[in-house]
Amino acid sequence: MTDLVDVNSREGLGAESLSFGRLALRRFVRHRPAIVSLFLLILMVLAFFFAGRLSNFAFDAVDVTKRLENPSREHPFGTDEIGRDLFVRTMLGGQYSVRVALQVSLLATAIGTILGAIAGYFGRWVDTAISQMINLILIVPALIVLAVFAQRFGGSPVGLALVLSGLLWTRIARVVRGVVMQYKEQEFVLAAKAVGAKPGRIVARHILPNVVGSVLVEITLLLGTAIVLESTLSFLGLGVQPPIPTLGNLIQQSKGAIDDAPLRVLLPGFFVVFFVLFINFLGDGLRDALDPRSKRQ
Numbered sequence: 001m002t003d004l005v006d007v008n009s010r011e012g013l014g015a016e017s018l019s020f021g022r023l024a025l026r027r028f029v030r031h032r033p034a035i036v037s038l039f040l041l042i043l044m045v046l047a048f049f050f051a052g053r054l055s056n057f058a059f060d061a062v063d064v065t066k067r068l069e070n071p072s073r074e075h076p077f078g079t080d081e082i083g084r085d086l087f088v089r090t091m092l093g094g095q096y097s098v099r100v101a102l103q104v105s106l107l108a109t110a111i112g113t114i115l116g117a118i119a120g121y122f123g124r125w126v127d128t129a130i131s132q133m134i135n136l137i138l139i140v141p142a143l144i145v146l147a148v149f150a151q152r153f154g155g156s157p158v159g160l161a162l163v164l165s166g167l168l169w170t171r172i173a174r175v176v177r178g179v180v181m182q183y184k185e186q187e188f189v190l191a192a193k194a195v196g197a198k199p200g201r202i203v204a205r206h207i208l209p210n211v212v213g214s215v216l217v218e219i220t221l222l223l224g225t226a227i228v229l230e231s232t233l234s235f236l237g238l239g240v241q242p243p244i245p246t247l248g249n250l251i252q253q254s255k256g257a258i259d260d261a262p263l264r265v266l267l268p269g270f271f272v273v274f275f276v277l278f279i280n281f282l283g284d285g286l287r288d289a290l291d292p293r294s295k296r297q
Contacts (some may be wrong), residue, residue: 003275024213027289037278044275048094057085059069059092060243068261077267080254086264088230093245094271097214097227100240103161104168106228111165112172113215117203118172128178132224133293134170141280146229147238155248164226181209219281224276230273247272 028034052059057075063083069076077086119130149163183189184207192202227247233239234248235255242249247268254264 017297024289030287031285033281037281041278052088052091053282055088057088058089089245093247093250097247100157100161101223104164107165107221108169113176116173116176117180120177137170166247170172176211183207214245217287224279
């Protein structure tokens, strides 16, 4: 019995001695929906970027003798009204949609992290000004603002990414602001101040590393939001304009065929739905893994 207690106690000490990073990784690996979603998400993105290259057809190649064909070995997704291969166009459309989503997530994260850290660390009138700017953006109907700006600046993937980033940085800014306010009065920050470290160095070297976990979770949610908004705006004709294909404008171009050829509309829509679904499961896994209060071991 004593030996058993000793073994259990040693195992407990071993579990407690794991670093937070290794413990988070172990939690994430044991989160099966997140692991499966990550694997399927990687496969989907690889298909977007490389599967189209395996086809013998270019995305803009027209063959009017093969208009509106059903899925076949030669054309796995069929053809559109002027004979273009829908498999190649869907893969390229997914590629552009993912690029826009990644650009939005990186730019919005950078803006939100910087402004949130400034607001949280300096407080007072700086915090008030940034917080009021966040509140102003949040109370304005997002779709209306996006429609207005996208019509003027969103005709290209980069322009649309800038428009979306201008509205999607606020959530990350509020998360970072809260975490920075929590940590700025901790002993290690006060010690850095005592030895004369400048505010920029304190925020960058001592506070922001503690924000990484929260920001990673927000990035996954932001990716899903960005690809849905891109598809919505492109479907409304306000996003990326043809001849550049995206999942949204592929759906928009095929919406008239929903009765006669529903797959032309549903296939790009399925990719949007599953991309967001996998991203959300991945975000859940990261949240559970990076939460120090999580009971998942």
